[in-house]
Amino acid sequence: MSAMTIEKPWQRWLIRLGVFVSMTILVVPGAWVVLTAFRQNIEILAKPAVWIPQELTLKNFQGIFGLLDTQQGLPVAQYFVNSLVISVTSTVVAIAVGMMGGYAFARYRFKGKGALFLGFMLSRTVPGVALSLPLFILWARLGLIDTSWGMILVYMSINIPFTIWLTDGFFRQIPIDLSEAAQIDGCTRWQAFWKVEFPLARAGLASAAIFAFLTSWNEYALASQLTRTTASKTMPVGLMDFTAQFTVDWAGMSAMAVLIIIPALVLTFIVQKHLIAGLTFGGVKG
């Protein structure tokens, strides 16, 4: 489009300025938090404000892991492990279960198909906060409060509908002739799936998995009510530990924020191409 439009130089500069300003607004807040994580506390609190750090430090990270004598450590390492275990397990199960569901919707005609699909999607619209109320009551009676399994189950239920939606789209894009040809050549439907359709859908499945992982990794509303102690508390819930006191530990919180953002950053970077393709094609051509 841009090749055809004839822009005057001032228009071109205006566009560049607009893009520059927007990108600055998108980047600066996050970058400022990351920078804070590596700054000394005196500098963060300094009046007048110190804009250019004199010295960068890893003290804040050592502090939140309890490696310094001066600061009381929080069980951040344990929170990290909890988050990882809960997110990975719920993702693996949700992908397996969701893939089966997505395949069923993409390849079969059956009674109640539309209603079932709608049901799955509607289950996704229930706000986490609202769902946390009855889950809190039920999980307390079942002894699932403050357990990793309790959280894994909850995150599975959030991720399954979304995985079904995405994989349904991916399987639809694969021509059905391919698996039919394999079946004519003597494969069973099961073999045809694993040898033909699964390898073709693998990239899509990987991005669905990263989506699911990030949803669990970043979730707060449910985790904040259903976890209590180091037994199952996740990183986003742990972040609130810093605000329980009268003074907010900005440096410590920023360090923890960096720990939460790094895995998300890496994974989103890997998946970014599929992210857009998956969302638009799943939606427009579905």
Next chain:
Amino acid sequence: MTRFFRSPQATPYLLLLPAIAVILAVVLVPLLVSLWTSFTGYNLTKPATLFQWVGLRNYQRVLASSDFWWAFGRTVLFITIALNLELLLGLGLALLVNKITWGQRTLRTIMMFPMMFSPILVGFQFKYLFNDAVGLVNNALFDLGLIREPIAWLVDPILANFAIIFAEVWMSTSVFAILLLAGLMALPKEPLEAARVDGCNPWQVFRHITLPFLMPFIYIAMTIRSLDVARAYDMVRIMTNGGPAGRTELLWTLMTRTGYQNSQMGMANAMGYVSIILSIAFTVFYYRKLTQARTFMGGAQ
């Protein structure tokens, strides 16, 4: 029955069985429990009250409470303002980036930046930036000589609401920008050229060709956003937790306060149902627009 399960017609149902089981156990059954509780005087501190039937009293009390209506109105207003602002800014950003010929990929990566942030992190980030003593915003305004006294962004009711909307828009404008950019890139070139040859001005081209083509993309973005609009709870929880004096209270924060802090689970679940219906209403509205737009496009092709 066993014969049915071995027949080929059963395959899709068997494939869907685990998914159905999980949704039943973790979403549907809890929702029924929630519905039941909303008709009881259940108080967390008195377990026996779970079976104390009070009929519609919770709903009556919720609907008669001015706190609830303030929170409800504020939530609807918040969703409406946030979604529309995100759409406008996202569309603007997509149109701008689409005009840039080099480095578009890098720009797209930068646009994804806010999407990686957990809502609780976005909340923390803006709680820090808008902090009156150490925040970036006040520091910058102060050093530029624009203010002499620190502005209490998160304490003043109007500014606190502004800060929350700002955080929400920062977090989600990218969703629109990225999807609409994908739409712009898929836009066929011929109609654009034809229109220009016929003497249409840029606004007419945008209004009659680009925008109609983008509509399905807009509705996808709107549907995705209304699905997870309640994520704003995390953000508000850490930024103001409904304060000052309840001036940023949304339905979601009011609900958790009633349920967990005041232990009035019955009341909280009644509010929960209102919030669920609200979310479903927004999602269904945009989803129907999407299917309409899709059939329209399908017919044109």
